[in-house]
Amino acid sequence: MLRIDQNRLWNRLMTMAEIGRSSKGGVCRVALTEEDRQGRDLFIKWCEAAACSIEVDPMGNIFARRAGIDHNLPAIMIGSHLDSQPTGGKFDGVYGVLAGLEVIECLNDHQIKTRHPIEIVSWTNEEGARFTPAMIGSGVFAGAFSIDYAYSRTDKEGKTLGEELIKIGYRGKSPLGQRAYKATFELHIEQGPILEAEGKSVGVVTGVQGIHWYDLILTGKETHAGPSPMSYRVDPVRAAIPLLQEIYELADTYAPHAKVTVGYLDASPGVKNTVPGQLKISLDFRHPDAEILERMDRDLKTQIAKQAQNTEVQFKLEDIWYSPPVEFDKDCIAAVQQAVDLLQIPAKKMVSGAGHDAVYLAGYAPTSMIFIPCEDGLSHNELENAAPADVEAGANVLLHAALSLAQQMD
Amino acid sequence: MLRIDQNRLWNRLMTMAEIGRSSKGGVCRVALTEEDRQGRDLFIKWCEAAACSIEVDPMGNIFARRAGIDHNLPAIMIGSHLDSQPTGGKFDGVYGVLAGLEVIECLNDHQIKTRHPIEIVSWTNEEGARFTPAMIGSGVFAGAFSIDYAYSRTDKEGKTLGEELIKIGYRGKSPLGQRAYKATFELHIEQGPILEAEGKSVGVVTGVQGIHWYDLILTGKETHAGPSPMSYRVDPVRAAIPLLQEIYELADTYAPHAKVTVGYLDASPGVKNTVPGQLKISLDFRHPDAEILERMDRDLKTQIAKQAQNTEVQFKLEDIWYSPPVEFDKDCIAAVQQAVDLLQIPAKKMVSGAGHDAVYLAGYAPTSMIFIPCEDGLSHNELENAAPADVEAGANVLLHAALSLAQQMD
Known part of the structure; x- marks a missing residue:
């Protein structure tokens, strides 16, 4: 059965964690800082090496696309974020982005062509630690906020999001929104203690609390x-x-x-x-x-x-x-459940406690999420940790869920 | 009867309040900042114009002395501080220092020579807003802390008191401590609501709470x-x-x-x-x-x-x-009470609620304090205010209390 390359994924997670690395082993890669810019540059370098085409929109959201057999079909999107909390960890957000890239690498390795394009997205300022509200990159993309509102948001020093985007060179020209998706998935650490306590490797996420x-x-x-x-x-x-x-x-x-x-x-x-x-x-x-x-x-x-x-x-x-509380798309949830069954991974249906970019995407296209456990439920913490076996399991579930929909005859 | 020049005193208070003046009419002249340096420079300029000799000790405490008839006699000291809270007022500390200068100007105007020298002192970092503990300048002078301890104190940014003293040019060479005083007085706004509520112009302060x-x-x-x-x-x-x-x-x-x-x-x-x-x-x-x-x-x-x-x-x-709670010197309190009686000013005996440099001085030499009311009891506040008539009354009490001891035959 097709499986992702766990070493490549893990090594990339650790390489990315060097950017903004803290003394306690965590990460400080806060939105629109120099560290964020370096993280974005590295991600794009890797995507280009994997033959993806890159677009950046006016919110600084990055789209890395692997072409499908039929260019006119809507893409399967895999998205999350590269920014971190000021005292954040190595997995929150970045895992979902780099696992998406790993899915593409895996398809490249096996020379698998998909009917639908596959697109990885890294959303700007998911954490909300520097500029409130959180998830403003996906929020503007999905029409929840205007771009002018987003640009006017200020940090504690009075710097605006709009200016800081220009400063790091990520105020792009790709049209805002107007991208068609058949389905979107976000893979993330749970950031809570439930999966670990119940001995499950994967959470099939059915919605998000308000x-x-x-x-x-x-x-x-x-x-x-x-x-x-x-x-x-x-x-x-x-x-x-x-x-x-x-x-x-x-x-x-x-x-x-x-x-x-x-x-x-x-x-x-x-x-x-x-x-x-x-x-x-x-x-x-x-x-x-x-x-x-x-x-x-x-x-x-x-x-x-x-x-x-x-x-x-x-x-x-x-x-x-x-x-507001969100209920995810039935077909996306079913695709994740089928992948879990196929791979025979211990899993649990659950509701997300945290907000995620998937909340805004759910109002834009069929969407669901996949969780893996994190140690002691700790997140937004430099000691945030995830087991390599769970990191691998989550990425394999993502691979098969995305692939099944990418090959689907509509 | 001899009286201070209220216009000169008031104008100097308002001139000093221009240094670090805030938009709400208060003052931000925090210890060992550029504003503090400017305030010190102005004070020394005025003292030199009043024929005082200036010394600065290694804590940055400033001593401005008017010679007495007998150079060997211990001085009458009048001291307080020029630093302010970050959102402080125009009177806290600076009133006690400039009223001391006004006493000397008044004696100069009337060509009155005193047996004992009169010395005005401005103590470093009384407020404790930037470097804790508060009153560290008078504390080191009086032997409560070592100079090394004081120099090692850091502000929120990690800058040390010792380095900041050098930076503003006020780490002086005059020997630390080793100054003889017959009596020391500190004149200050009450910083509480009691005198105003009871309609008194002066507080005869008998001690300080712990x-x-x-x-x-x-x-x-x-x-x-x-x-x-x-x-x-x-x-x-x-x-x-x-x-x-x-x-x-x-x-x-x-x-x-x-x-x-x-x-x-x-x-x-x-x-x-x-x-x-x-x-x-x-x-x-x-x-x-x-x-x-x-x-x-x-x-x-x-x-x-x-x-x-x-x-x-x-x-x-x-x-x-x-x-610890402090009881002031009986002879100093009596000198203040006599001045109040002589000038027929409505007054009240009271305990100070705030700490003051006088607390450390009380362990070093005979000491007491004089209070005047402040509007609404407000202090450590940009709206801190005092009535010109009370400012005048307090300075006249200080003049006569200091003069009576300065002329005393021991």
């Missing part, structure tokens, strides 16, 4: 810590404590699938002997059921209104981003 | 916000909430004089979709009674031990700085 991002800004009165009696203070940090308690309890109320994360906190001016004038907090709410995610949203607003009655601190909630 | 600084570091497991079920997480932010609740309640337990401030919070890596691996929090505890401050310290450690039982998050408490 995500709601907020910024919560509490404004009080900045004053010297020493002489100001407690009763005179308007302290946003103290006011945040009972509210945060209630916010975390939303995860218990809607357990086991609800998730609540406070990833960012910033008290300003942020010095030991000053009662902060302002506290900024990020909120990340997730649930696979849109109705419950909406209930969490209502409960959050109720709690803020309730807490605001007890204090002079001003609460301001900003709605940053909402990504 | 201060205890800590860094609390909570270490969990950095992981992706999406796929990690709540029950698998080791989240330092969530673990901090019940502990912070208990910490703030210490202020209620030991009300009304206990003060608890969380001025700095930092979750790392600090991105929306990552459960933070670490949370750093600063704690500032204050109380005028050393025994109660010690009880707060014990309660804090008990609470941390208790909270640590409920979570896999690791808690680490670092003792950063302890400044």
Whole structure:
């Protein structure tokens, strides 16, 4: 049976991980930095060596195409991203891109021609660590955001996404969107503990949970810590404590699938002997059921209104981003399941906890995802790790799922 | 009766406030920055024009001396600081320094010779906003810290205090310490709401409350916000909430004089979709009674031990700085009270809520402080403000308190 070359794939993953490599063995290859540019250049070099044609669109998304027998047929797309978190790992995103390239290399090695073209895509700024919202490259491609909105996004230093794209030389000319796909697949590490805990090598992903991002800004009165009696203070940090308690309890109320994360906190001016004038907090709410995610949203607003009655601190909630729960395409899921059965790999049907570029692609073309386990469920972490056997299993499932649809007579 | 020139003092305060002036009318003249250098240069220019001799010690402390009739007698010192918080005001510190200069100008104007010399001091890095601990310039002078310890202190960017002193040209050669003072006075805005609330123009300060600084570091497991079920997480932010609740309640337990401030919070890596691996929090505890401050310290450690039982998050408490409560010198307090009575100014005896350079000086020479009200009790804030009439009253009290001791026959 046809199988990918695990050594080639693994070696490329390790070579790519040298770009932005951190002292703890992780990767810092944040979107539109010099490291991102180097990663993109290396990927394109490899794709060209595999006889792919390259296009770059105005969002910096990279398309590497292996021609099909019939040029007029829609392609099978395999996509993910090369950017990482600031303290990210060696597999998140890059695995899905390089496994796509490995599928093409494997077909080249065996001189297999497919009816439909096969296309690998690397999407810009999936992580959202530098420019929010996350997945903006696939989002603009699929029509969820305008290109002008994307270009105007700024990082913490005020640099815009549009300018930074030009700076690294990846603001391309290929028409935005307007590409026809018969199916799209994204192969990714699970980034959670479930497959490992259940001893499965592959997850057949049927959908993605919904995500709601907020910024919560509490404004009080900045004053010297020493002489100001407690009763005179308007302290946003103290006011945040009972509210945060209630916010975390939303995860218990809607357990086991609800998730609540406070990833960012910033008290300003942020010095030991000053009662902060302002506290900024990020909120990340997730649930696979849109109705419950909406209930969490209502409960959050109720709690803020309730807490605001007890204090002079001003609460301001900003709605940053909402990504509704997604159900993937039945035919794509079936192709992945057939590949799993064919290869006799221990697998499990599951819902993705994280957002992925596949979320936006699902609104554009038939789409599904494939997961493999990662050690301790750790991701967005320099210690992120995946077993070579699982990396191989996932890429073989991708190969057969993509190949079966690429050869299909419509 | 002899009185200072309020216009000259006020104009100098406003001129100095132009250095590091912020858009909101405050000041950013943080220790050992270019702005700090400019402020020091201007102060020295004014002192030299007032016929003072200048010395700078290896900590960058500036001594401006007006000779006395008898050069062998110990000086009357008037000291405070020129550095500010990052979002500080126009009066904190600088008022005490420029009022000292105004006392000398007034004596010059009236050709009054004093038995004892009079010396104005500007202490380095009082605020502690850039380099901790605060008041390190006066602390090293008075023997509380070694000069090597001070030089090794780093700011957030890793720059050392020692190098930054050289960079601004203020690592002087005058011998450290070894200066004899008959008395030292520090005139300062109250930085609290009490004098204003009670309609007093001057506070006769009898001591300073104790201060205890800590860094609390909570270490969990950095992981992706999406796929990690709540029950698998080791989240330092969530673990901090019940502990912070208990910490703030210490202020209620030991009300009304206990003060608890969380001025700095930092979750790392600090991105929306990552459960933070670490949370750093600063704690500032204050109380005028050393025994109660010690009880707060014990309660804090008990609470941390208790909270640590409920979570896999690791808690680490670092003792950063302890400044015990201080009682000022009876003769200095009496000199201030006599000046208040002579000038018939509405005044109140009180304890300082904030730490000041006078805390270290009190262990070195007879010392006390004088306060004036500030608007709304606001300080460490760009909106910090003081009424011209109070600024004048405080400087006149300083003049007569200093003069009475400077002329005293020992």
